[in-house]
Amino acid sequence: MPMAKAITLHDTTIGKKVVMAVTGLVLYGFVIAHMLGNLQVFMGPEQLNGYAKKLHDLGPLLYAARAVILLALVLHVAMVVQLVSRTAAARPIGYRLKKNQVTTYAALTMKLGGVVLMLFIVYHLAHFTFPGLSMTAGYKHSPTDVYANVVSGFRVPWVTAIYVLAQLCLGLHLYHGAFSLFQTLGLSHPRYVEKARFVAQTLGIAVAAANIAMPVAVVAGIVK
Amino acid sequence: MSKTMNLTLHVWRQKGGTDVGGFETYKAQDISEHMSFLEMLDVVNERLLADGKEPIAFDSDCREGICGMCGMVINGVPHGPNAATTTCQLHMRHFNDGDEVTIEPWRASAFPVLRDLVVDRGAFDRIIQAGGYISASSGSAPEANGLPVPKADADRAMDAAACIGCGACVAACPNASAMLFVAAKAAHLGALPQGQPERWERVKKMVAQMDAEGFGHCSNHYECMAACPKEISVDFIAQLNRDLVRATVVEREHEEKSGGAG
Numbered sequence: 001m002p003m004a005k006a007i008t009l010h011d012t013t014i015g016k017k018v019v020m021a022v023t024g025l026v027l028y029g030f031v032i033a034h035m036l037g038n039l040q041v042f043m044g045p046e047q048l049n050g051y052a053k054k055l056h057d058l059g060p061l062l063y064a065a066r067a068v069i070l071l072a073l074v075l076h077v078a079m080v081v082q083l084v085s086r087t088a089a090a091r092p093i094g095y096r097l098k099k100n101q102v103t104t105y106a107a108l109t110m111k112l113g114g115v116v117l118m119l120f121i122v123y124h125l126a127h128f129t130f131p132g133l134s135m136t137a138g139y140k141h142s143p144t145d146v147y148a149n150v151v152s153g154f155r156v157p158w159v160t161a162i163y164v165l166a167q168l169c170l171g172l173h174l175y176h177g178a179f180s181l182f183q184t185l186g187l188s189h190p191r192y193v194e195k196a197r198f199v200a201q202t203l204g205i206a207v208a209a210a211n212i213a214m215p216v217a218v219v220a221g222i223v224k
Numbered sequence: 225m226s227k228t229m230n231l232t233l234h235v236w237r238q239k240g241g242t243d244v245g246g247f248e249t250y251k252a253q254d255i256s257e258h259m260s261f262l263e264m265l266d267v268v269n270e271r272l273l274a275d276g277k278e279p280i281a282f283d284s285d286c287r288e289g290i291c292g293m294c295g296m297v298i299n300g301v302p303h304g305p306n307a308a309t310t311t312c313q314l315h316m317r318h319f320n321d322g323d324e325v326t327i328e329p330w331r332a333s334a335f336p337v338l339r340d341l342v343v344d345r346g347a348f349d350r351i352i353q354a355g356g357y358i359s360a361s362s363g364s365a366p367e368a369n370g371l372p373v374p375k376a377d378a379d380r381a382m383d384a385a386a387c388i389g390c391g392a393c394v395a396a397c398p399n400a401s402a403m404l405f406v407a408a409k410a411a412h413l414g415a416l417p418q419g420q421p422e423r424w425e426r427v428k429k430m431v432a433q434m435d436a437e438g439f440g441h442c443s444n445h446y447e448c449m450a451a452c453p454k455e456i457s458v459d460f461i462a463q464l465n466r467d468l469v470r471a472t473v474v475e476r477e478h479e480e481k482s483g484g485a486g
Contacts (some may be wrong), residue, residue, distance in 0.1 A: 005426060007431075007432045008472055008474075009468065009472035009473060011432075011435075012431050012432065012435055012468065012472075013401075013431075013434075013435050013440075013441035013442070013467055014431055014441075014442075014464070014468050015472070016441070016445075017441060017442065018465070018469060068446060083285065083441045086438075086440070086441075087399045087400070087401075087440035087441050089333055089398075089438060090332060090334070090399060090400035090401070090438055090439055090440035091331050091332055091333065091334055091400040091440070092333050093331055094331060095297060095328055095331055096234075096247065096298065096326060097297075097299060097300040097326045097328070098297070098300045099299070099300035099301050100398070100445070100447055101301065101396075101447060101450040101451070102445070102446050102447060102449070102450045103398065103445035103446065103447055104445075107443065107444065107445050108398070108445070110443060126403050132383075144407070176444070177317025179444070180443070180444040182462075183444050183458070183461065183465070184442075184444070184465055185465065185466075185469075186462045186463065186464075186465035186467070187462070187466075187470060188459070188462045189459070190457065190459050191461075
């Protein structure tokens with residue numbers, strides 16, 4: 001093994017994790033904003049459609065925000081692909097018996113959950129944004145009546161089931177992601193680590209619950 | 225009167241680096257509860273030798289929990305079921321008569337198996353060679369209070385320096401990452417005034433060598449901390465991350481030039 005030369009941050013596994021932490025934070029911010037925007041479905045069609053119009057009227061600003069989010073997503077995925085492909089070779093022969101002692105379900109399902117979320121993002125965009133595939137027979141996707149799209153989009157139980165499952169994955173992903181972020185950026189401290197875990201858990205559950213509430217409310221006939 | 229027990233061992237046997245290897249089953253009979261795990265293996269080996277068979281190869285040196293040689297994964301946990309305990313300090317009273325015990329070597333491409341349960345931890349040595357030292361003429365011992373070290377810094381350095389380099393962190397990590405080892409070794413020098421001149425270069429060089437050895441990345445499972453016989457905290461990993469960011473983003477590049485004055 002030759003001695004390695006000193007390197008720049010992004011060449012290291014730690015640097016790639018730092019990129020994942022920063023981009024993860026950007027994506028977390030988007031998830032929160034997206035949730036707050038969507039929750040206006042409970043305030044009626046005028047409120048939600050008015051909010052959607054305001055967003056669209058932002059014009060170039062909206063596209064700039066979308067570009068930042070897309071870039072964060074691309075970097076987040078690119079880094080994990082690089083990390084996973086090199087780490088896959090780190091233990092070519094596994095254990096016959098391995099007992100994990102302290103890790104969490106959320107931590108162990110990070111990669112699988114990430115794949116599920118990627119597939120969900122593609123489906124979600126196709127469902128509501130482009131081309132707008134409504135699963136309700138006879139309904140035509142409207143670019144302006146977001147409220148009607150939501151109601152028709154979630155009337156189909158299996159569509160709602162997909163959303164509920166995806167949001168459970170999102171909650172777990174956000175929990176371990178938010179908890180890890182501080183450690184990866186070197187900001188964690190033993191004094192606050194259990195508080196950070198509690199906040200990460202609570203936020204993850206809150207986001208998942210709020211996002212699940214919307215499709216379930218449609219299926220239950222609360223939002224119609 | 226001490227209890228004795230009979231155990232069934234499933235042990236990884238591998239003749240050398242190129243051998244495929246596999247599990248063999250052995251009986252460990254009349255084992256005293258006062259024996260250490262290694263003494264139990266000694267008994268098994270003596271019987272194997274008496275039967276004209278190859279004894280089970282495993283590493284050990286001090287047998288008092290401070291050298292870091294005796295690593296093996298016992299029933300899925302590095303160094304076995306007791307927290308903060310090396311294999312040599314693990315006593316058979318923690319097992320019961322009739323138990324089945326699976327014994328495997330550390331599993332990591334950076335720790336190739338040499339024979340049976342013995343792995344080559346040379347990767348750790350090369351990480352230390354890359355930067356885990358202080359370049360200073362040692363001379364004679366300085367005046368005791370010539371270089372004041374705050375108590376908190378001294379304690380932190382000692383906590384990190386408790387690392388015995390056994391490799392249990394790598395063995396326990398789902399990614400076979402060496403972050404806890406590297407973090408401890410960088411932090412014990414980084415916490416002290418003597419370590420400051422080379423602090424930022426040290427972190428870069430040690431992390432670069434860690435990556436070059438083929439260890440995995442850290443994804444914050446904290447299995448390393450649970451397995452560590454010296455209870456090294458993952459707080460040192462946060463420090464390593466922090467120091468690497470500072471070393472690569474903030475600190476000036478150290479230029480290595482040969483010769484020249486000053």
